[in-house]
Amino acid sequence: MPGDVILRVENLNYSIGRNQILKNISFEINRGEFVGLIGPNGAGKSTLIRAIIGELEGFQGKVEVKGKIGYLPQQNNFERDFPITVRDTVAMGLYKNKGPFKFFNKADWKKVRNLLEMVGVAELSDRRIGVLSGGEYQRVMLARALATDPEILILDEPEAGIDEMGKTSFYKLLNELKKEIELTLLMVSHDIGLVFDACDRIMCLNKTLHCHKSTQEVSPEDLRVIFSPDFDLLIRGKDHLHKEHEL
Numbered sequence: 001m002p003g004d005v006i007l008r009v010e011n012l013n014y015s016i017g018r019n020q021i022l023k024n025i026s027f028e029i030n031r032g033e034f035v036g037l038i039g040p041n042g043a044g045k046s047t048l049i050r051a052i053i054g055e056l057e058g059f060q061g062k063v064e065v066k067g068k069i070g071y072l073p074q075q076n077n078f079e080r081d082f083p084i085t086v087r088d089t090v091a092m093g094l095y096k097n098k099g100p101f102k103f104f105n106k107a108d109w110k111k112v113r114n115l116l117e118m119v120g121v122a123e124l125s126d127r128r129i130g131v132l133s134g135g136e137y138q139r140v141m142l143a144r145a146l147a148t149d150p151e152i153l154i155l156d157e158p159e160a161g162i163d164e165m166g167k168t169s170f171y172k173l174l175n176e177l178k179k180e181i182e183l184t185l186l187m188v189s190h191d192i193g194l195v196f197d198a199c200d201r202i203m204c205l206n207k208t209l210h211c212h213k214s215t216q217e218v219s220p221e222d223l224r225v226i227f228s229p230d231f232d233l234l235i236r237g238k239d240h241l242h243k244e245h246e247l
């Protein structure tokens with residue numbers, strides 16, 4: 001149901017020794033939203049994601065998730081050397097549901113086929129993952145992340161290793177999934193232009209959360225605060241900012 005909170009983070013603080021990595025982070029994400037998390041290198045984006053998916057120990061504050069989480073980590077090219085087909089890669093995503101000692105049955109393979117169709121790569125089922133393009137591989141990993149039927153999907157820099165055309169169609173696919181299977185999305189990205197095109201809301205992080213607004217409300221000043229002095233590089237070609245703020 002729209003307006004219904006699926007993720008709530010309250011007063012999250014995290015330090016390593018004397019180095020404060022995350023400072024007083026509080027926000028909510030509603031069911032059905034597509035949220036982009038942006039910030040410079042070392043801003044704490046991956047650390048915040050690790051806290052949300054339950055892989056970070058020793059933080060203060062509260063993380064409350066009301067639903068099943070799916071996670072698409074940063075592309076790991078090491079995994080691509082593994083001699084495994086596309087179909088088997090996606091089937092591995094079902095392990096979490098089935099437990100380690102259960103065999104796959106007909107219904108499982110049907111589900112794998114449906115997932116591959118959903119992300120538009122069903123014709124690649126028998127290929128080895130090592131021969132796929134960056135964009136095809138990312139769709140396969142997306143199908144694997146969806147195998148456990150998550151309600152909120154968290155993606156960490158999914159654009160890495162994908163060419164420009166592939167990126168645009170990948171974000172389009174995420175928006176289709178958002179509608180078709182009522183998925184909530186939280187995505188870390190360095191591709192500011194595509195985040196503005198694809199997401200409903202944007203969170204700007206640099207140790208602390210500087211803004212969390214609808215895409216239309218984010219101003220050049222919001223970006224300047226977190227990205228300065230690299231800001232000019234980032235805004236080049238960003239239609240939204242040019243139109244809305246006459247930059």
Ligand SMILES: Nc1ncnc2c1ncn2[C@@H]1O[C@H](COP(=O)(O)OP(=O)(O)OP(=O)(O)O)[C@@H](O)[C@H]1O
Nearest residue numbers: 016019021039040041042043044045046047048190
């Ligand atoms: N295990 C660790 N030990 C020491 N410092 C760490 C550790 N893990 C992360 N950090 C530091 O925490 C800060 C935040 O790191 P994090 O990876 O969350 O940033 P990020 O925003 O995801 O960066 P990037 O965009 O470069 O991936 C960085 O300064 C990093 O060096």
